[in-house]
Structure formats: structure tokens, C-alpha cells
Amino acid sequence: MTSFLALARAMLLGYRRDRTALFFTLLFPLIFLVIFGGLFKSGGIPKSSVVLVGSVPLVEQLPADGHGQLDQVLKISRTDDVNAAIAKVRSGDAAAAIEQHGNQLVVHYSQADATAAGTVRGVVESLVQSANLAASGQPPRFSVQAEQVEDKALKPIQYFTPGILGYAIAIGATFGAAATLVTWRQKKILRRLTLSPVKVPAVIGARIVVAVGIALVQMVIFIAIASLPYFGLKLSHSWWMAIPLILCGTLAFMSIGLLAGAKAKSTEAASAIANLITIPMAFLSGSFFPIEGAPGWIQGKMGILLGFALVLGGIAAWLFRWDDV
Amino acid sequence: MPASIVVNDIRKWYGDTHAVDGVSFTVESGEFFGILGPNGAGKTTTLEIIEGLREPDGGTVSLLGLPPWPRNAKLLPRIGVQLQATSFFERLTAREQIRTFAALYGTPPARADEMLEIVGLADKADTRTEQLSGGQTQRLSIACALVHGPDVVFLDEPTAALDPQARRNLWDLLRGINAQGRTVVLTTHYMDEAELLCDRVAVMDAGKILQLGPPAALVRELEAPNRISVETGTLPVDEARTLFPDAEVDDDGVSLTISTRNPALVLSTLAERNALRGLSVRGATLEDVFLTLTGREYRA
Ligand SMILES: Nc1ncnc2c1ncn2[C@@H]1O[C@H](COP(=O)(O)OP(=O)(O)OP(=O)(O)O)[C@@H](O)[C@H]1O
Ligand SMILES: [Mg+2]
Numbered sequence: 001m002t003s004f005l006a007l008a009r010a011m012l013l014g015y016r017r018d019r020t021a022l023f024f025t026l027l028f029p030l031i032f033l034v035i036f037g038g039l040f041k042s043g044g045i046p047k048s049s050v051v052l053v054g055s056v057p058l059v060e061q062l063p064a065d066g067h068g069q070l071d072q073v074l075k076i077s078r079t080d081d082v083n084a085a086i087a088k089v090r091s092g093d094a095a096a097a098i099e100q101h102g103n104q105l106v107v108h109y110s111q112a113d114a115t116a117a118g119t120v121r122g123v124v125e126s127l128v129q130s131a132n133l134a135a136s137g138q139p140p141r142f143s144v145q146a147e148q149v150e151d152k153a154l155k156p157i158q159y160f161t162p163g164i165l166g167y168a169i170a171i172g173a174t175f176g177a178a179a180t181l182v183t184w185r186q187k188k189i190l191r192r193l194t195l196s197p198v199k200v201p202a203v204i205g206a207r208i209v210v211a212v213g214i215a216l217v218q219m220v221i222f223i224a225i226a227s228l229p230y231f232g233l234k235l236s237h238s239w240w241m242a243i244p245l246i247l248c249g250t251l252a253f254m255s256i257g258l259l260a261g262a263k264a265k266s267t268e269a270a271s272a273i274a275n276l277i278t279i280p281m282a283f284l285s286g287s288f289f290p291i292e293g294a295p296g297w298i299q300g301k302m303g304i305l306l307g308f309a310l311v312l313g314g315i316a317a318w319l320f321r322w323d324d325v
Numbered sequence: 326m327p328a329s330i331v332v333n334d335i336r337k338w339y340g341d342t343h344a345v346d347g348v349s350f351t352v353e354s355g356e357f358f359g360i361l362g363p364n365g366a367g368k369t370t371t372l373e374i375i376e377g378l379r380e381p382d383g384g385t386v387s388l389l390g391l392p393p394w395p396r397n398a399k400l401l402p403r404i405g406v407q408l409q410a411t412s413f414f415e416r417l418t419a420r421e422q423i424r425t426f427a428a429l430y431g432t433p434p435a436r437a438d439e440m441l442e443i444v445g446l447a448d449k450a451d452t453r454t455e456q457l458s459g460g461q462t463q464r465l466s467i468a469c470a471l472v473h474g475p476d477v478v479f480l481d482e483p484t485a486a487l488d489p490q491a492r493r494n495l496w497d498l499l500r501g502i503n504a505q506g507r508t509v510v511l512t513t514h515y516m517d518e519a520e521l522l523c524d525r526v527a528v529m530d531a532g533k534i535l536q537l538g539p540p541a542a543l544v545r546e547l548e549a550p551n552r553i554s555v556e557t558g559t560l561p562v563d564e565a566r567t568l569f570p571d572a573e574v575d576d577d578g579v580s581l582t583i584s585t586r587n588p589a590l591v592l593s594t595l596a597e598r599n600a601l602r603g604l605s606v607r608g609a610t611l612e613d614v615f616l617t618l619t620g621r622e623y624r625a
Contacts, residue, residue: 006428010414010421017416017453188412195376196429197401 003198007206011180015214024175026218029168033160033222037231040156048095048116049075051085056100058131073123096120157233161226162242167282168222169215169246170253174278176211177257178270186266208254215250216243253278327390329354329477329508330375335384337370337532344370345381346532352510357503359519360512361611362529363619368512369409371529372479375510376406389477402430405475409482411466413454419465420450423472430473437472443498444468445491459486467495471502478502480511484518496522516611520544526611530619540611547617549609551588554580555595556603568594580605 015021052059062070070076077094079085085097086108095116096109107124109117133140184190193203219242226233256277257270264270330352337345345367352358360368373379375386377393377400386393391400413422420441427437441447444464449457457465463486470478480499484492492515499522503509513519519526520540527537536543550573562576565583572585580603585591588606595601 002431003429006425010417010425013417013421014415183415187415188408188410189414191378192406192408192412193429194396195378195401195404195406196426197398198429199398 003196004202004206007198007203008209011206011210012213014180015176015210021172021176021179025168025172025214026221029164029171029218030222030225032167033164033226033231036160036164037157037226040160048073048119049077049093050120051088051094051097052076052078053082053085053097053099054080056098056105058100058105058127059098062127070123073119096124098124157226157231161222161233165219165222166249167278168218169249170278170282171274172214172218173211173250173253174257174260174274175271176214177207177254178261178264178274179257179267180207181258181261182264182267182270208251211254212247212250215246219243219246327354328352328387329356329389330358330510331385331387332371332375333385333387335371335374335381335386337367337374337379337382343532345374347384348529348532348534349384350527350534350537352508354508355503355506356508357499357522357524358508358510359523359526360510360529361514361516361519361526361615362512366529366619367532368529369481370532372481372510372512376404376479402473403476405470405473405478407466407470407478407480407483411462413462413465416453416455418451418453419446419457419461422454422465423469426469427472432473440468440472441465445494460488460491463487464491464495467498471498475507477508478510480509482512482514484513484515492518516615520611528615528618535618536614543614544609544611547609547614548586549613549617550584550586551609552582552584552607553588553591553595554582554603554605554607555600557581559602560595560598560600 059070059076082097082099085094088094089097089108089110092110092112095113096107098108099106105124105128107121109120111117130140223233223235225231227235257274260270260273260277264273328351330350332348332350334347334349335345336343336347348367348371360371362368370379374381375388375393377386377388377396380394388400389403391397393400414425417425420438423437423441424434427434427440438447438450441450444467446461446464446468449461454462454465463483467480467483470480478499483499484495487495496518499509499511511522523540525537525539526543528535528543538546557576557578557580560581562574562581565574565581569583569585569591571587572583572591575582575584583591592606595604
């Protein structure tokens with residue numbers, strides 16, 4: 001037991017002081033998380049921006065909740081210069097420019113972004129309709145309550161976090177196992193260990209425990225960062241089921257790493273093999289993006305490609321064995 | 326007391342290379358045993374077969390009464406090994422390194438720190454092993470081999486990278502360990518070291534033992550002439566040749582050297598003539614034995 005703990009400690013210290021390993025297993029995936037989490041923060045349809053020219057009483061006289069609703073779909077700015085506003089529309093900086101001449105609303109729009117133009121026209125028309133209705137003095141019989149569903153469905157951070165965390169764990173487990181084995185052999189420390197009374201299960205067990213420990217630390221750090229209000233990750237009720245999943249995943253990827261480590265003669269070769277296997281897996285499995293968004297051919301051929309990657313990895317392993325005699 | 330090590334006709338081939346080619350010897354319990362030989366003689370291979378790190382292609386080994394191959398967990402706590410290629414865990418400091426090794430044997434960390442002190446690495450305890458100098462690395466490696474107080478210690482060229490102070494300190498350490506009744510087996514290229522430390526040495530070349538015995542006996546057996554030298558000019562060369570017709574006389578312009586098997590006569594004659602300026606007398610050493618046995622050519 002003491003030898004098991006001593007080995008685990010030695011491995012953990014070695015990992016903690018390995019800047020390259022720390023970079024690739026923690027910092028690099030975290031950069032992904034921050035970039036993706038930041039870029040795709042809202043996840044909804046981007047708001048159309050609209051320029052109001054001069055005074056547009058129809059909009060200005062809306063009640064407070066009307067303004068609020070409008071702000072959800074339009075980004076409103078103001079100017080007094082018609083030409084400047086139209087130029088903005090022309091250059092695509094704004095979806096539409098709106099003027100009011102007496103009782104008439106004029107909407108300048110460009111067909112370049114048909115969706116945005118359509119949205120703006122729809123909104124303006126409904127504004128006019130409700131203004132007309134209000135002018136007639138009749139209470140409205142039908143009403144619409146618009147509710148955006150994106151927020152209650154999958155926000156990007158909700159799938160980026162597990163995806164990138166999965167990637168980080170895969171990389172950590174694969175490379176960790178591969179590199180430890182190879183460098184320990186290269187540095188003859190395995191030879192030295194065979195001359196000490198340490199038992200083989202203690203060596204392997206220590207490696208497994210360290211890999212699992214690193215994976216759990218990765219999980220804690222990732223979840224902590226993604227849960228920052230800026231990214232807004234929300235854990236659902238059975239989130240802890242991720243722990244056994246992470247354990248299984250770590251062991252599975254570790255076995256890939258152990259295979260690569262057993263075959264490769266140098267650390268570089270080991271990480272090349274590990275790369276060949278894990279990177280295609282990461283992209284094809286949809287750990288970065290939901291696979292539904294991927295082109296059809298990827299979805300359809302994923303299994304084939306995955307098999308292909310594995311075969312490649314196998315060939316690489318076979319080749320590298322001959323490299324170093 | 327039974328012998329610590331009994332090696333019987335062990336052999337190891339690497340392709341066409343006969344790295345070890347029928348080696349037999351016995352090391353008694355508590356003995357200090359040395360293996361000498363030029364590069365590639367098969368010293369490391371012999372040692373590694375005895376340690377149980379390599380399987381011999383032929384022959385048998387008994388270490389503390391047990392076969393070391395296949396890996397024998399009962400034997401391992403009782404032996405301490407310093408390999409020729411130093412081997413450490415990555416990115417650990419000297420102290421973490423030796424404490425890890427100590428823990429593998431169930432030795433308390435205090436003992437590990439003590440050992441670090443003994444090999445003079447206490448002030449390098451917090452330095453990573455990658456940043457230690459060659460000699461410091463070597464000392465740490467020896468400390469790791471000794472930390473659990475093994476009965477038999479194997480050291481493969483322990484003093485190879487050490488400075489004169491460290492070498493002498495290590496000799497003291499090894500003599501101390503040996504005095505506690507532990508068996509020590511080492512390989513070395515330093516003949517003075519072997520002569521000073523070892524109860525018996527084996528001289529190896531090309532996988533075979535050429536000679537085995539106490540260093541003094543090997544030197545005596547050689548019956549090499551003594552070399553007596555005085556400063557050039559103390560005695561003219563021609564005169565020396567006529568005085569000592571049986572001796573070999575040579576003058577290199579710095580010293581006049583007389584190689585003789587009768588040093589008493591030469592010395593008394595020189596004393597009579599008051600020709601002793603810069604006198605030095607050199608008897609044969611283990612080095613002469615070694616060179617006589619293994620020749621002067623380079624080894625592959
Ligand atoms: N793993 C190996 N594969 C092939 N040949 C080997 C191997 N190990 C040793 N040899 C060969 O066996 C011979 C003996 O090697 P060994 O390491 O035992 O020599 P040594 O006496 O320890 O030399 P040195 O003084 O340089 O340490 C050498 O010719 C060497 O090339
Ligand atoms: Mg050697």
C-alpha cells in the first residue's frame with residue numbers, strides 16, 4: 001500500500017510539474033471552452049439592427065412593455081441624417097432605416113439580408129396594425145404572446161462544456177498513459193522498479209488512480225469555469241452521473257494510451273499515435289459541435305471514418321515499432 | 326555462513342556477441358567483491374544476470390540461496406542495486422526521489438533523509454534530479470540503492486563520475502557498509518579503488534574471467550619489476566648500465582628509470598653514491614596486472 005501511494009504521488013508530482021502536459025490537458029481545452037463559450041453565448045438568432053431617422057412617434061409612444069418586446073427582436077439606434085441611415089442599410093450595417101412622415105411609416109431596407117429585412121418589415125407592420133387598432137378604440141380580441149424557447153432548450157455552453165471536457169479527459173488519459181509508460185521505459189525507471197519489491201498491480205493501479213484523479217480535477221475546473229455567470233452553465237439534476245461516465249471514459253482512453261505507449265519507442269511517437277486516434281474521434285463524435293449540425297456525409301460516414309482512424313492508428317503503431325531498433 | 330552469490334557457468338549471447346561466456350565464481354557473505362574489465366568486457370551483463378534483471382542463456386545463479394530469475398519478490402528487499410545508467414522518476418527532487426524509493430521498501434522517510442545527508446546531498450534535497458550534476462546524480466543513485474539496508478549491494482561503476490573527495494567519501498561509506506557484514510559487489514575501471522576496497526577481484530575480458538583473487542596476490546603473481554627513478558643527471562646513463570647489467574635502464578631527459586627485480590641492490594648502490602635526488606620507487610599495481618591480462622588495445 002505504501003509503495004502504491006508512493007508511486008501515485010511520484011506520478012502526480014511529475015504530471016503537475018510537466019508544463020506541456022498541463023497545457024494540453026487543462027489550458028488548451030479551457031481556451032477552447034472560453035472561445036466557444038464566449039462566441040456562441042446567446043445562441044439565438046442575432047437581433048436585427050434598425051436605424052430610426054429623426055422622430056418616429058409610433059415607436060417612441062409605445063408603452064414600456066412594448067419597448068421591452070421590441071428590444072428583444074430589434075437593436076434600435078437613432079440618427080437625424082436620412083442619407084447616413086440609408087448608407088448604413090446599403091452597406092449592411094443596419095437591416096432597415098425607419099422614418100415617420102405624419103401618419104406614414106417609411107421603411108428603407110435592403111434585400112441583401114432577406115431574413116433581417118423580413119423580420120423588420122413584419123415587426124413594423126405589426127406595430128402599425130396595433131397602432132391602428134388602438135386608434136379605433138376597440139379592445140383587441142386576439143393577442144400573441146411571443147416566447148423565445150432557446151433559453152429553456154440547449155444553450156451552447158451546455159454542450160460545449162461536456163464536449164470539450166470529454167476531449168480534455170480523452171487527451172489527458174491517452175497522453176498521460178502513453179507518455180508515462182514510454183518515458184519510464186526510456187529513463188530505465190521501469191527496469192529499476194523491477195528490482196524493487198513493488199508489485200505490478202501497484203504500478204498499474206497507481207497509474208489508473210492518477211489518471212482518474214486528473215480527470216476528476218479536469219471536471220471540477222471545467223464545470224467551475226463554465227458555471228461562471230458569464231458562460232452560464234446550469235447543471236441539471238442528475239449531473240453526478242457524469243462521474244461514473246468520466247471514470248469509464250478515462251479507463252477506455254487510458255487503454256488506448258497504454259497501447260500506444262507499449263508500441264512506441266519515443267514520447268514523440270507515442271503522442272503521434274495517441275493524436276492519430278483521439279483527434280479524429282473528437283471531431284467525428286461531435287464533442288465540439290452537436291453532430292446534427294455536421295454535414296450529412298460526416299454523420300453518415302462517421303462509423304466508417306472512425307474505423308478508418310483506428311486502422312490508421314494501428315498502422316502507425318505497427319510502423320513505429322520498426323522505427324527504433 | 327553460506328555464500329551470498331554462487332555463479333555457475335553463466336552465458337549470455339546477443340546475436341554473435343558473447344557478452345558473457347561461461348563465468349563462474351562465488352562471493353562469500355560479507356565479502357567485498359570487484360569485477361574489473363575493459364569496456365564491453367561483460368561486467369554489466371554479468372551483474373544484471375545476478376541481480377535477476379536478465380535471463381542467462383545458460384548456467385545458474387544462486388543469490389542468497391535463491392534463484393534471482395524469474396523475478397523473486399522474496400529476494401528483492403534484500404538486495405540493493407545501482408544500475409550503470411541512472412534511473413529516476415521524472416521531475417522529482419532529490420528528496421522526493423529517495424523517499425519514493427524508500428517507500429517502495431517500506432523504509433521510513435526519516436531514513437531516506439539521513440541517507441541523503443550521508444552522501445552529502447542534503448543541500449541539494451530540493452533540486453530536481455534533472456538539474457543535479459553528473460556526480461551528484463551518481464551519489465543519489467547510490468543512496469537510493471542503499472536506503473533500505475540491503476544484505477547484498479550491487480554497484481555498477483559507482484565512482485565513474487565522482488570527484489576525488491566524493492570518491493573517498495564513497496569508499497568510506499562502502500567500507501562502513503561492508504563492515505556491518507553486508508556483501509558488496511562492484512565494477513570499476515579504477516584499479517586503485519579495487520586494490521583498496523576489494524577482498525577479491527575478478528578480471529574479465531570478452532565475457533570470460535581471466536583471473537580471480539585478492540588484489541595483492543594478483544600483483545605478486547605478476548612478478549613485475551620495480552621501477553626506481555631519480556632525476557636525470559644524478560647518475561650518467563652509461564654508468565647506470567654498467568652498475569646494473571640485469572636491469573633495464575632508460576633516461577627520458579627528466580628521470581632516469583631503472584626497472585629491476587632486485588630493488589634492494591639498486592637502492593643501496595644509489596645510496597652509496599649519494600645519487601638519490603628525486604627518488605621514487607614504484608612497485609607493480611593492479612593496473613599492471615590489468616594491462617598485462619587485457620592488453621593495451623582499445624575495446625569496441
Ligand atoms: N542489450 C544488448 N543488446 C546487444 N548487445 C549488448 C546488449 N547489452 C550489452 N551488449 C553487448 O555485450 C557486451 C558486454 O556489454 P556490457 O555492458 O556487459 O559491458 P561492460 O563490461 O559493462 O562495459 P562498460 O565497462 O563499458 O560498462 C558488449 O559488447 C555490448 O555491446
Ligand atoms: Mg558496464
